[in-house]
Amino acid sequence: MKILVTGGAGYVGGTVAALLLEKGHSVTIVDNLCHATRDFLPPAAEFIDCDIADRPRIEGLFRAATAAGTPFDGVLHFAALIEAGESMKHPEVYFRNNTASTLALLESVLACGPKRLVFSSTAAVYGEPETVPIPETAALRPSNAYGESKLLVEYMLGWFHKIHGLRSASLRYFNVAGAPETGGKGSGHIVSGEAHEPESHLIPLILDVALGRRPAIKIFGDDYPTHDGTCVRDYVHVSDLADAHLLALQALETPEAANARLIYNLGNGAGFTVKEVIDSVRRVTGHPIPVELQPRRPGDPAFLIAGSEKAIAELHWKPNYPAIDDIIRTAWIWHQKRYRKSAS
Numbered sequence: 341m342k343i344l345v346t347g348g349a350g351y352v353g354g355t356v357a358a359l360l361l362e363k364g365h366s367v368t369i370v371d372n373l374c375h376a377t378r379d380f381l382p383p384a385a386e387f388i389d390c391d392i393a394d395r396p397r398i399e400g401l402f403r404a405a406t407a408a409g410t411p412f413d414g415v416l417h418f419a420a421l422i423e424a425g426e427s428m429k430h431p432e433v434y435f436r437n438n439t440a441s442t443l444a445l446l447e448s449v450l451a452c453g454p455k456r457l458v459f460s461s462t463a464a465v466y467g468e469p470e471t472v473p474i475p476e477t478a479a480l481r482p483s484n485a486y487g488e489s490k491l492l493v494e495y496m497l498g499w500f501h502k503i504h505g506l507r508s509a510s511l512r513y514f515n516v517a518g519a520p521e522t523g524g525k526g527s528g529h530i531v532s533g534e535a536h537e538p539e540s541h542l543i544p545l546i547l548d549v550a551l552g553r554r555p556a557i558k559i560f561g562d563d564y565p566t567h568d569g570t571c572v573r574d575y576v577h578v579s580d581l582a583d584a585h586l587l588a589l590q591a592l593e594t595p596e597a598a599n600a601r602l603i604y605n606l607g608n609g610a611g612f613t614v615k616e617v618i619d620s621v622r623r624v625t626g627h628p629i630p631v632e633l634q635p636r637r638p639g640d641p642a643f644l645i646a647g648s649e650k651a652i653a654e655l656h657w658k659p660n661y662p663a664i665d666d667i668i669r670t671a672w673i674w675h676q677k678r679y680r681k682s683a684s
Contacts, residue, residue, distance in 0.1 A: 342366040342405065342412050343589070344453075346392050346445065347419030348385065349376035351534050352460060355520050356416055356582045358382040358532070362522075363586070366410070370398070371419065380532055392419050393441040398448040406452070414456040414589050415449060417442065423540060424464060424486040431485035438489035446496060450504055456592040457497070458585050461510040463574070463605060463646045465491040472611075473647030476512070476603050483639055494603075501601050509588035509602035511581075514644055517543045518577040518667040519674035525660050533674030534578070542573070543668065546618055547675040550627040557629055559614055561636035566643070570614035574607035574645045577661035577670070581606060587655040604655065607646035612664050624668045 347353040348369030367385040427434040464487030500506040519533030562569040
């Protein structure tokens with residue numbers, strides 16, 4: 341297959357692009373590098389430095405491929421801003437980048453592109469959950485502009501399927517973590533991983549403490565109704581997430597996809613508390629991790645867990661990294677390499 345990957349210079353998009361290439365597919369990456377660098381681009385992928393809102397360039401890309409006899413078979417859409425906290429300070433930026441720009445991309449697809457698209461959505465579309473694990477049928481009530489910006493895209497996909505026949509799959513998940521092992525699970529051969537500037541995700545922040553780059557990790561509240569008082573969060577390994585995106589792309593060829601949009605939650609199904617994640621880092625790295633207890637942050641639910649039974653049953657998705665120590669192990673290898681390289 342020939343696949344267009346938007347946001348393919350980022351953490352998740354780059355991992356998926358590398359997996360596609362590993363499986364023998366042709367990959368073209370479109371990324372404006374606003375929160376990524378060329379360092380994370382898979383070498384074998386074609387790269388276009390371009391914003392997805394640039395319809396003339398995107399449509400020109402589709403038309404040139406078709407004219408050359410190698411049309412695109414599908415689009416995997418990852419390009420987005422992802423910081424929920426920032427979205428509550430600058431919602432207009434998120435609606436412009438995540439929603440309006442995606443509309444431009446979808447218009448390009450409808451005009452001359454492939455009629456199969458996998459959308460990397462978010463479980464933030466659910467907001468405060470009424471039940472956990474969260475099923476795909478749960479009410480959609482985002483509690484931040486980031487989640488709303490993604491939900492608006494899902495609404496557009498629903499209408500474009502109904503009116504234009506665009507086949508799409510939306511994958512909803514919470515926290516992505518770990519680093520891909522190119523030689524298979526347990527190989528320790530890792531060339532890319534999670535990197536955000538500034539960093540706001542829990543696992544990289546704790547690993548910074550293990551490396552001595554931060555003095556301690558902050559725990560925001562230890563009086564939640566969980567077994568150790570800290571919030572429970574769902575984590576999915578980035579390689580397992582990549583597998584799910586490829587399976588969803590294949591599922592768009594089925595008769596079911598012609599009749600309805602495909603929507604799947606992805607997660608480990610159980611979740612881990614903040615303290616459990618910290619303890620895992622201590623086990624994996626052998627470093628003490630000092631903790632600073634802080635008051636609760638407004639709006640932090642006690643539990644956020646995405647139920648993945650539907651993806652397991654219908655996509656035959658099977659996570660290879662359900663254990664938190666395996667997720668942390670791969671992230672730790674990458675984290676050490678990343679800062680060793682930057683220091684040299």
